[in-house]
Amino acid sequence: MKHIEEVPEEEIHSKRSIYIPHLAVIREGKETTSTRVVFDASCKGSNGISLNDELLLGPVLQGDLRSLLMRWRMHAVCFVSDIEKMYRMILIAKEDKDFQRVLWRDNPDEPIKDYRLLTVTFGTASAPYLAIKTLVQLSIDEGENYPIATRIIQEDFYVDDVLSGCDNVENAIAAAKELKYLLQQGGFQLKKWSSNNAEFMRSIKPSERSSNVHLDLNIDGTTKALGIAWNLRTDKFEYNSSTHSESMNITKRSILSDIQKLYDPLGWIASLLVMTKIFIQRLWMEKYSWDEEISQSLIDEWRTIKRDFKNVNGIRIDR
Structure with missing residues (x-):
């Protein structure tokens, strides 16, 4: 796909360069890209400086997550999608490629x-800004003939995820088509479409639909909207708490992993998460290392909190 090239032998030592360590991360439960390569641009070199130390972050170009989610839920016909390989669709300047x-x-x-x-x-520290800036610039450069898509790009995107909608299905289908056309001008492809409306989903090619969407007479399935489980049939948000097995060692690492699975940007389960944060504070005060098993009294307390996790599976957030 021409995302990477071998460095010619005569250039290996003749150009200033930075080497970035990388490792593979297995992402269970993901419908695409089950294995993702993670690059550690914060790894310091022999001079004690990393690539990220030298990169600027850039300004914030998109609205906050809470506002986006609440605005999205105002539409009668909601849809979500994301840009396939967004970062990988954007070339960096030729003079910078030896720093990667x-x-x-x-x-x-x-x-x-x-x-x-x-x-x-x-x-890399600048990656989110570069990607979002490219998307915004595309809407400025090519958006004259796509006014609805321009507004969606500038208001309804969170990095590579779009959460938008309309008051009726006809307008939603038209908006989605316009958005696809505009993004294609920059080489971006929208994939994994989901919606609370079956007619809208029938307008999307099967290859472009989320694998979690099931279309028969009615729409069914659960998908993720910015990390929150969205039940397409009931059009409600819900939680799915899945934690580590009780048989494994209980350490600071495993506890943090369990807590981070409860994603709650709008604070709907804050009462539970506050308890977990207080518990984490205690682990830090006790100075446990990441993989050291904690004391029996703390294990008992954690199991009590963890049992409460299962209760969030019954919570449903209506429109």
Whole structure:
């Protein structure tokens, strides 16, 4: 896909460069990209400085998550989608590509080779700004003939996720088509479409629908809207608490992992999350290391809190 190229041998030592460590992260339960490569641009070199130390973050260009979610829920016909490989669709300047070098080989028997990444790279400090700025600039450069899509790009996107809608299905279908056309001018493709309206979903190619959407006579399925579970049939938000097994060692790491699975940007389950945050504070005060098993009294207290997690599975947030 021309996202990466091998560094010519004569350029390996002749140009200033930075090498970024990388590792694979397995993302269970994801309908696309079950394995994602994570680049550590915060890793410091022999001089004690990392690439991210030298990069500017850029200004905030999009509204906050809470406002976006609440505005989205005002539409009678809601839809969500995301841009496929958004960062990877944006080339960086040629003079900067040697600051995104990586080492790679296909198997341990081959010699290690030098490569450089040619696109915006997840893990660099400037990546979110660069991606969002490119999207906004696209709406400015190409948006004259797509007024509805221009507004959606500038108001209804959160990084690569769009959450928008209209008052009726005809307008929603027209808005989605216009949005797809405008994004295609910049090489962006929208995938994993979901909606609370079956007629809208029938207007979307099956290959572009979320695999969590089931269309028969009615719409069914549960998908994620900015990390929140959205039941398409009932058109309600719900929670799905899945935590680590009781049999595994209970450590600061496993507890934090369980807590982070309860994503609640609008504060609907704040009473439970406040308890977990107080408990985490106690773990820090006790100075436990990340993988050290905690005391039995704290284990008992954590299990009591954890049992309460299951109760959030019954919470439904109506429109």
